[in-house]
Amino acid sequence: MADAAQTVDDERLKKEGLGARLMKRPELGAIAGVILVTTFFLITADSSMFTLSGIMNFMTPAAQLGILAIGAAMLMIGGEFDLSIGSMVAFAGLIFGACVVTLGLPLILAIPLTLAVAAGLGALNGTIVLKTGLPSFIVTLAFLFILRGASLVGLKLASGGSTQLRGVRDAVEGDWLAPMFSGDAFGPVFAWLAQVGVIDTFKNGTPKVPGIPVEILWFVALALVATYVLLRTPQGNWVFASGGDRTAASNSGVPVRKVKISLFMVTAMCGALVAIITVMDAGSTDARRGFMKEFEAIIAAVIGGCLLTGGYGSAIGAFFGAIIFGMVTIGLTYTNFDQDWFQIFLGGMLLIAVLFNNYIRKRVTGER
Amino acid sequence: MTQDTTFHHGDPQAATQPIIKMQNIEKHFGNIIALAGVSFDVRPGECHCLLGDNGAGKSTFIKTMSGVHKPTKGTITIDDQPMNFDSPRDAMEAGIATVFQDLAMIPLMSVTRNFFMGREPVKGRKPFRRMDVEMMNETAVEEMRKMGINLRGPDQAVGTLSGGERQTVAIARAVYFGARVLILDEPTSALGVRQTSNVLATIDRVRKQGVGVVFISHNVRHALAVGDRFTVLNRGKTLGTAERGDITPEQLQDLMAGGQEMAQLEGSLGGTV
Numbered sequence: 071m072a073d074a075a076q077t078v079d080d081e082r083l084k085k086e087g088l089g090a091r092l093m094k095r096p097e098l099g100a101i102a103g104v105i106l107v108t109t110f111f112l113i114t115a116d117s118s119m120f121t122l123s124g125i126m127n128f129m130t131p132a133a134q135l136g137i138l139a140i141g142a143a144m145l146m147i148g149g150e151f152d153l154s155i156g157s158m159v160a161f162a163g164l165i166f167g168a169c170v171v172t173l174g175l176p177l178i179l180a181i182p183l184t185l186a187v188a189a190g191l192g193a194l195n196g197t198i199v200l201k202t203g204l205p206s207f208i209v210t211l212a213f214l215f216i217l218r219g220a221s222l223v224g225l226k227l228a229s230g231g232s233t234q235l236r237g238v239r240d241a242v243e244g245d246w247l248a249p250m251f252s253g254d255a256f257g258p259v260f261a262w263l264a265q266v267g268v269i270d271t272f273k274n275g276t277p278k279v280p281g282i283p284v285e286i287l288w289f290v291a292l293a294l295v296a297t298y299v300l301l302r303t304p305q306g307n308w309v310f311a312s313g314g315d316r317t318a319a320s321n322s323g324v325p326v327r328k329v330k331i332s333l334f335m336v337t338a339m340c341g342a343l344v345a346i347i348t349v350m351d352a353g354s355t356d357a358r359r360g361f362m363k364e365f366e367a368i369i370a371a372v373i374g375g376c377l378l379t380g381g382y383g384s385a386i387g388a389f390f391g392a393i394i395f396g397m398v399t400i401g402l403t404y405t406n407f408d409q410d411w412f413q414i415f416l417g418g419m420l421l422i423a424v425l426f427n428n429y430i431r432k433r434v435t436g437e438r
Numbered sequence: 439m440t441q442d443t444t445f446h447h448g449d450p451q452a453a454t455q456p457i458i459k460m461q462n463i464e465k466h467f468g469n470i471i472a473l474a475g476v477s478f479d480v481r482p483g484e485c486h487c488l489l490g491d492n493g494a495g496k497s498t499f500i501k502t503m504s505g506v507h508k509p510t511k512g513t514i515t516i517d518d519q520p521m522n523f524d525s526p527r528d529a530m531e532a533g534i535a536t537v538f539q540d541l542a543m544i545p546l547m548s549v550t551r552n553f554f555m556g557r558e559p560v561k562g563r564k565p566f567r568r569m570d571v572e573m574m575n576e577t578a579v580e581e582m583r584k585m586g587i588n589l590r591g592p593d594q595a596v597g598t599l600s601g602g603e604r605q606t607v608a609i610a611r612a613v614y615f616g617a618r619v620l621i622l623d624e625p626t627s628a629l630g631v632r633q634t635s636n637v638l639a640t641i642d643r644v645r646k647q648g649v650g651v652v653f654i655s656h657n658v659r660h661a662l663a664v665g666d667r668f669t670v671l672n673r674g675k676t677l678g679t680a681e682r683g684d685i686t687p688e689q690l691q692d693l694m695a696g697g698q699e700m701a702q703l704e705g706s707l708g709g710t711v
């Protein structure tokens with residue numbers, strides 16, 4: 071957005087330095103966080119953390135969380151919360167597992183069906199919130215329990231008494247859609263890179279990193295699409311407006327209701343996508359899938375610059391927020407620190423992020 | 439009080455058909471009767487002032503006209519077609535643009551994004567259709583300049599603008615989008631002298647282009663400066679509509695105060711009101 075040419079010279083406008091302009095970007099905090107965390111681990115962690123396989127190691131959980139975090143961030147910018155996404159992962163995992171194992175459906179049917187069920191539940195969440203005017207916090211808290219419970223009950227029904235549904239791997243074996251949702255992408259490229267000696271190999275000549283885990287590609291693609299939608303499309307403008315001030319947005323002609331319900335649906339579908347990917351990866355699904363992920367996703371979104379009050383934030387910020395999460399979770403295993411520092415670290419990050427965002431908001435809105 | 443005659447006033451409009459016609463509009467909020475049967479119309483090329491005391495129901499009335507509230511009773515017709523606005527978006531599509539008393543601006547968003555909120559211009563083909571950001575920025579700056587305000591930058595957040603600057607964004611936006619009817623709810627309450635006369639001149643300009651203007655103000659001089667007709671609301675009802683020239687400023691002022699005698703008050707304040 072270079073508008074220098076259009077603005078008249080204004081003697082009441084101080085030259086704004088690059089720093090000051092960067093300060094106004096919502097994702098700045100998250101990028102600073104990534105740099106901070108990287109520096110920390112460069113100093114304290116084993117050097118293998120930042121080899122190709124080490125990076126894939128922490129990017130995989132980061133991606134699984136990040137897909138949720140991007141959905142959560144868009145919803146938060148739109149002024150709502152969804153505390154049920156973690157449970158949604160479990161429930162969608164059940165639906166998906168039941169589709170492929172119990173019903174024996176091919177992925178071309180099972181995946182759209184799972185996404186549709188999730189979207190339907192998201193729409194239900196959104197409709198209740200908008201119809202009643204209750205805070206989304208409380209409505210989706212109810213769904214946190216409802217969906218978690220439904221996953222347990224459903225798993226017992228589908229598996230005949232157990233809380234785990236196995237046999238997904240066999241069921242999807244050979245399905246032509248499977249490579250899009252599981253395993254590693256660009257295998258031949260990595261094999262070739264190994265051959266020419268660019269990347270490390272095992273003794274037998276196979277590359278240590280067989281490819282890029284597909285969730286990372288989904289994660290990057292989603293972050294790009296979400297950022298584009300938010301910054302460059304009318305619908306993105308409506309998301310900011312709906313979250314910024316619902317009445318003002320509606321009075322200006324923004325279809326607030328549609329925007330918010332769509333966001334609930336998108337968030338739920340992000341949960342379903344994570345369910346599909348992780349269930350295919352694990353080969354089974356269980357009722358604990360996605361446990362506590364709603365909080366982690368919201369924390370990643372907040373670290374990424376989303377305001378809890380809505381109307382401000384970025385998808386790219388949530389992207390970096392999730393990477394911070396992945397780095398901290400996995401990175402501690404490369405250090406001499408106890409794993410249990412993880413939660414303290416995250417709590418601290420969250421607190422700093424909220425304080426920082428609060429300060430930024432005041433600068434942007436001009437309150438002091 | 440001197441009558442401002444800077445602006446040209448159109449010929450008697452009696453011959454022209456109204457663009458929008460509101461008949462016996464009632465609006466109840468629970469047990470509160472905000473509007474108890476108000477009739478009002480706007481003809482092309484006129485400025486119809488809606489006047490009245492605080493709480494008379496002016497804002498509520500124009501909100502039914504702009505699709506924010508659904509009237510409890512009564513009919514709205516545009517070009518003799520009955521209309522049923524479900525949302526402000528519907529009203530906008532019918533060519534009605536409004537400056538709300540609370541402005542309907544989002545402080546965290548930039549001037550440009552606020553200006554085009556809900557009506558973003560796009561370019562490109564379907565899957566890659568995107569906002570025309572350059573055009574949006576240029577237009578926002580240009581329209582603001584026409585209203586006498588030089589923006590520091592189109593990406594400045596509205597929250598950092600002064601009250602009057604913010605009001606000007608809302609007015610510029612409505613003028614830009616008000617294809618047939620332009621509704622202004624106390625648009626000049628926070629404006630400086632220069633910006634106020636700019637707004638009055640703008641009303642005159644769009645009126646000459648055939649737009650019907652609804653102008654709400656507590657300032658008799660502003661109303662008389664641009665108004666062609668004056669409708670006074672009091673406690674949810676119309677006290678009547680007067681043509682320009684049929685009413686003296688003093689009579690109008692009395693009506694605006696809810697029909698009570700302003701004379702005494704005016705006397706005690708030394709004629710400054």
Ligand SMILES: Nc1ncnc2c1ncn2[C@@H]1O[C@H](COP(=O)(O)OP(=O)(O)OP(=O)(O)O)[C@@H](O)[C@H]1O
Pocket residue numbers: 467470471472490491492493494495496497498499539
């Ligand atoms: N949403 C609402 N719920 C309940 N009562 C309302 C609502 N909106 C308006 N009212 C009531 O309707 C009456 C008319 O309000 P309105 O805002 O239309 O007045 P107004 O003529 O615009 O006044 P002002 O000159 O102060 O802007 C007031 O008594 C107000 O309390």
Ligand SMILES: [Mg+2]
Pocket residue numbers: 496497498539623
């Ligand atoms: Mg009002």
